[in-house]
Amino acid sequence: MSERPQRSEGRSRGSDRGRGNPARSERGHQAERVGLGGYPVNLIVAGKRCVVVGAGRVAARKIESLLDAGAVVHVIAPQVGDDVRRWRDEGRLSLDERAFTPGDLDGAWLATAATGDAAVDRGVFEAGEARHIWVNAADDPASCSFTLMSVVRRGDLVVTIGTGGRSPALAAYLKDRLASELGPEWAVLLDLLAEAREALRASGRSSEEVDWRRVVDSGMLESIRAGRTGEAKELLQACLSSSSG
Numbered sequence: 001m002s003e004r005p006q007r008s009e010g011r012s013r014g015s016d017r018g019r020g021n022p023a024r025s026e027r028g029h030q031a032e033r034v035g036l037g038g039y040p041v042n043l044i045v046a047g048k049r050c051v052v053v054g055a056g057r058v059a060a061r062k063i064e065s066l067l068d069a070g071a072v073v074h075v076i077a078p079q080v081g082d083d084v085r086r087w088r089d090e091g092r093l094s095l096d097e098r099a100f101t102p103g104d105l106d107g108a109w110l111a112t113a114a115t116g117d118a119a120v121d122r123g124v125f126e127a128g129e130a131r132h133i134w135v136n137a138a139d140d141p142a143s144c145s146f147t148l149m150s151v152v153r154r155g156d157l158v159v160t161i162g163t164g165g166r167s168p169a170l171a172a173y174l175k176d177r178l179a180s181e182l183g184p185e186w187a188v189l190l191d192l193l194a195e196a197r198e199a200l201r202a203s204g205r206s207s208e209e210v211d212w213r214r215v216v217d218s219g220m221l222e223s224i225r226a227g228r229t230g231e232a233k234e235l236l237q238a239c240l241s242s243s244s245g
Helices: 022-032 057-068 082-089 118-130 168-181 185-202 212-225 229-244
Strands: 049-053 072-076 094-096 110-113 134-137 150-154 157-161
Touching (some): 049 057, 049 118, 057 082, 057 110, 150 168, 157 185, 185 212, 185 229, 212 229
Parallel strands (some): 049 072, 110 134
16 A cells, blocks of 8 residues: 555545444544554565556555665566556566466565455455565555555655555645655765764774764755855764864
8 A cells, every 4th residue: 555645535434333422433443443554664675576456557556665765676466557568678677467266375575465356455455464574555454564655765865755555635735745845965965974883983983972963963065055065074073073072
């Protein structure tokens, strides 16, 4: 389940539960949300076998993200969209043009169900549960062992937004807003800070002794944004020198 607007946005949940008693109503809503709030992680899928069941428009978005992350993608679907077929022809993924069977998840590290058929997607989830494989089902939180968040990337800087599946539209809105505010200068800033941190550790100094918030607030970002990366490096070194004094 990804954090983007889905067809289920307009459905109300528990509209009659706890009517007239706000505390009871809130407890009812919390009970319905059990399992949606999770433990945020960054899955390293590079080189891992990831099975995607479905090959339409929604599946293509999931597949593209997995390919960009370096996953070894295998797709299973009786009907195949143009994007998936092109990626197969380019050698970027493998493809079986047929219906899904539970054994298709044997040896998989992660699975995605995006067929639009609730029964098939549920079957993928149950096959994954039996094999201890994480499964994400598009627009079907009950058939997910993990959910996807909206993501803003600037180099290795990653900002994610999630709503526990409650409002994908809000997550998408916040993603667009952050994307407009976080320019490419943030990726450069991250590179400079990471290089400085590694240099400190290589010299035997602890990176914990540096006031990194003061470093970030030193004007480095503004210098990078103006194209004066050399000036940003000088500001960084000045902050590091004062921290060692």
